[in-house]
Amino acid sequence: MTVSAFAPYSLSAFNTSQASENKIHDDTVAARLGFAGGLVPGVEVYAYATHFPLALWGRPWLEQGTMDCKLLKPVYDGRIVTVTASRSASGLDVTVESERISCASGSASLPSEPPAMPDLASFPVVPARRERPNVNDAVFPVGEWLGANPFEVTEDYASSYLRDVRETNPIYSTEMVVHPGIILRMCNWSLSHNVQMGAWIHIASAVRNLGLARVGDVLTTRAKVLANYDRKGHRIVELDVLVIANDLVPVAHVHHSAIYRPRQLAELA
Numbered sequence: 001m002t003v004s005a006f007a008p009y010s011l012s013a014f015n016t017s018q019a020s021e022n023k024i025h026d027d028t029v030a031a032r033l034g035f036a037g038g039l040v041p042g043v044e045v046y047a048y049a050t051h052f053p054l055a056l057w058g059r060p061w062l063e064q065g066t067m068d069c070k071l072l073k074p075v076y077d078g079r080i081v082t083v084t085a086s087r088s089a090s091g092l093d094v095t096v097e098s099e100r101i102s103c104a105s106g107s108a109s110l111p112s113e114p115p116a117m118p119d120l121a122s123f124p125v126v127p128a129r130r131e132r133p134n135v136n137d138a139v140f141p142v143g144e145w146l147g148a149n150p151f152e153v154t155e156d157y158a159s160s161y162l163r164d165v166r167e168t169n170p171i172y173s174t175e176m177v178v179h180p181g182i183i184l185r186m187c188n189w190s191l192s193h194n195v196q197m198g199a200w201i202h203i204a205s206a207v208r209n210l211g212l213a214r215v216g217d218v219l220t221t222r223a224k225v226l227a228n229y230d231r232k233g234h235r236i237v238e239l240d241v242l243v244i245a246n247d248l249v250p251v252a253h254v255h256h257s258a259i260y261r262p263r264q265l266a267e268l269a
Helices: 027-032 042-049 051-057 059-064 155-164 180-192 263-268
Strands: 009-012 066-071 080-087 092-098 101-109 145-147 201-209 218-231 234-245 249-261
Touching: 042 051, 042 066, 042 080, 042 092, 042 101, 042 180, 042 201, 051 059, 051 080, 051 092, 059 201, 145 180, 155 180, 180 201, 180 218, 180 234, 180 249, 218 249, 249 263
Parallel strands: none
Antiparallel strands: 009 080, 066 101, 066 201, 080 092, 092 101, 145 218, 201 249, 218 234, 234 249
8 A cells, every 4th residue: 555545534433332331332321421422432443543554564464563542532423433544654643533523543553573472471360350349449459460251252243343343354354353443342341341330431552463363262361450540530540451362372462541430420429
């Protein structure tokens, strides 16, 4: 793909999580918190942004590429989203806009050298908490390890996900490769499988792809809490997450950030 080929890529956003436990995706609850409706999940906005890196670099980007994505403003169900990309010194700059508002920005690259594989022994295996506490300032202590319930990526799930994020690149169906948005969703589950949060917001992810996950693989995570702090009334958690296929193969290393208790909830209490 040449520079001139970066024509804007548009799609109709779809809220995949309207029935989710996370009520930030529910129209009524989100409106009470000051939004125009339920938010399209950040992992799906990230999924939209991966369209151009994959188009430019192909399979190698899925195997060893990077994407640093910041989620800036909400994307709403049914609204038109436009993704644009331009060359940068390190690779690509990507922007996701909706109704002329910048909703996400990111930078992607394809390093010339394969990534150094993390030492699995440095990422201990822990199960998701059997009893999930209600959200409070202490639920994500710095240094704690978190797991997510194992998830098998079935053919039905993988194909429905491609429809939901409007992705038509044939590599996913012809090579049965798991979409990176599904892999990033595992990072969200490292949070929600351990704490009952009510309404929360994914705000950023810095992703290093380490290898391919295939349809039929079982995905798990090993996540360490890096930070837990207040910013303008929001409670924010940052995780260091390793996503693994079949308990053996690392497929992504992610610095994952979320507002686990929006300040609007405290204002409504």
